[in-house]
Amino acid sequence: MKKKLLSLFLVAVMGVSALTGCGNVTTTEEAGETSTDETAEDETTTESLTGNGDATLNVFLYMQDHEKEAYKKVLEGFVEEHSDEIKEVVFEVTTQDEYNTKMTANMTAGDMPDVFYVGPSAVRSYVDNGYILSLDDYVDAATIESTWGTTQEIYRYDGTAVGSGSLYALPKDLSCFAFAYNKDLFDAAGLEYPDPENPYTYDEFLEVCQALTQDTDGDGEIDQWGVANANQFGMSPYLYSNGVKFLNDDMTKVNVADNAQLKEALTFYTDLTTKYAVTPSVEQDTALGGYQRWLDGQIGFYACGTWDIAAFMDENTFPYNWDLCAWPVGPSGDGKSHTWMGSVGYAVSATTEYPELSAALVAALSTDEDGQKAVSGITTGESIQLPNITELAYGEFLTAVQNGELPFPSNVSILFNYFDGTDKYEAALQETDYTYNAEWFDPFWEGVTNIQTGDTTVEDFLQEVQPEMQDALDNAIELQNSATN
């Protein structure tokens, strides 16, 4: 009997232990469908750069290989400049998945690198729990003001809300989710290109999509669609452009059940699939996603993140002429085309022995001119991101694009318009970037498919989903406010 109990116990242990192994699986996230998938290298690399001083700085980041090369040069320059202070800069780079795991481990062990990433959504938690240092005393105003307005705001926190107060990070990048169109399909259909000065209204957009939706080979089946929508990230711009906000101003209450703007925008968005059939159907989308269909030239309009541009400019990936355009504008918003932006920032550990040196290193990574010229493609001919320095963006970067030295769509100004805001363009972070986690948005996005398949109506759906979203939001707020270290 004793033996039996023992074996039982061991079997149970075997069962539990198999659970612990499941965190290591690497899969291609569907949410990242629009991102360029270049994370083939699945390993962590560590480089050591040495000087003659005493200070050792640990830098822990995730990035792609070609980015790493550019930033390594920045670090080499930094070490050279401070060689009498620095003994060693350990530059460790890994994949995004691995990064999160390792950071959790570092926090648990209380052993933080000197420089690491923080996203806008984590600024509050990191500051409240004493992980990151305010950069106010270490970074000069000129450096901060050289970057985009958005990135000057989103890493500030005053103890209650993000957006003002002390600065806690400098941007690694700023990106946005713009819209793109396939010029060749417009030519074939004899349509005029979208005008960057005057974004389409919902109605105009629908009309163009209907003209683009065709059976090109005459076999009785539609094989070219006006638009394909890139999951939840591609849905939001339609809604934002009709003035939709999911949460109230202090981000404590979900507002979907009786939200007329949302109802109108979501009806338009789902009608594109159900009523007007200018997108592939839900079934067709499960067979081959919008991203793949866009690359195959079956789609008129598709979302284009700033990080997608290099791939779309590559003839082998996307052998069509294309350009950027604005997301369509709904009738009940502020009349502007809206989209969302994203960013990640460099932060300095609150426990670093060398705050001044670490902050200087962060400033170099973020705003070193040569580094920015390399990653934005001015000197390398391949653009990974837009420059963080606005003067560089509107200056040498724009010139390089206009001169054709840098392969880039000619409507590049659309990105700048979104970044800086104009009377026709506006962009902000997603609301999920301001809450502890994005779980409250899941039920909304997951349920939208049920409208597109005709299983429910917009009205019913919005009524049903509200309490579920509120529950998850309450949960996120509780975790955000949980006892700190």
Added chain:
Amino acid sequence: MEKTKVKVQMSEMAKREERWAWLFIAAPFIGFLCFMAYPIIFAVVVSMSRWTGINSLLGNMVGLRNYIEILQDEKFWKAMLNTVIYMIGIPIGMILGGAIAMGLNRKIPMKRALTTMYYVPVVSSLVAVSILWAWVFNYDYGLFNTIYKFLTGNHGPNWLGDETMVKVSMIIFMTWKGLGTSIILYLAGLQNIPRDYYEAAEIDGANGWQKLRNITVPLLSPVTFYILITSLIGGFQVFVEVQVMVSSGGKNYSAATVVFYLYEKAFEHGQLGYGSAIAVILAIIIFIITALNFWGQDKWVKTID
């Protein structure tokens, strides 16, 4: 016979050997303490907290609140139901595996080649074959629907997109993936059954069905038991297939499993406390099911001796 205790005086060499023995035992035992016992205890502690990995663990202890919430959590129960439904594949796999093993146990040509073919899925990377099968099940371009369209002229089912079909798809996939293991185990079991049992039965005039029912099946029961236990434990832990083939968890969460939900909660939504509580509940369920199995095995598991 009376038991007598005899104290044996150990030689120097035997003593030295014993010390080495302890050392050998210590290696896996310390490994067990560090990599099993400690994490399990830690998980139990975390499961009673609202720990996020960022905030303070001991400052956020909430007792059994996570457990109470899980029991009222619709998504958890949905995931649990899916997980149990997937286990329909276990008996199917055992019957298929047993039948194929009996076929392979005969003197048939190409026996080795066939065994290898059945076993290849087992040694293949789970992630790789999951990606492969996602294509087999593809709505427009998949192998199944291409054949279906060729045969019937109609468009086949939406294997991974439909709430019911996605479960069928997963069961087919898991059965295929696990088949090789049951075949090999059953084959070994069959070869262990002494020929004389069958000869004796033949002399008594037993037909094939009677031999199968009264000799083969009962004497394979230890193998069946082993497969059942390991499949049940594995069945509760299904994760990779779902993550790869229907990474969103399927339409209305129709494909998600308990471990998938656990992963989402703990690692995507940063709720390590809640996720750990799910893990503990799962461990308890596995323990109970395994205990029931061991307790019930006396009633149906027969051994040769």
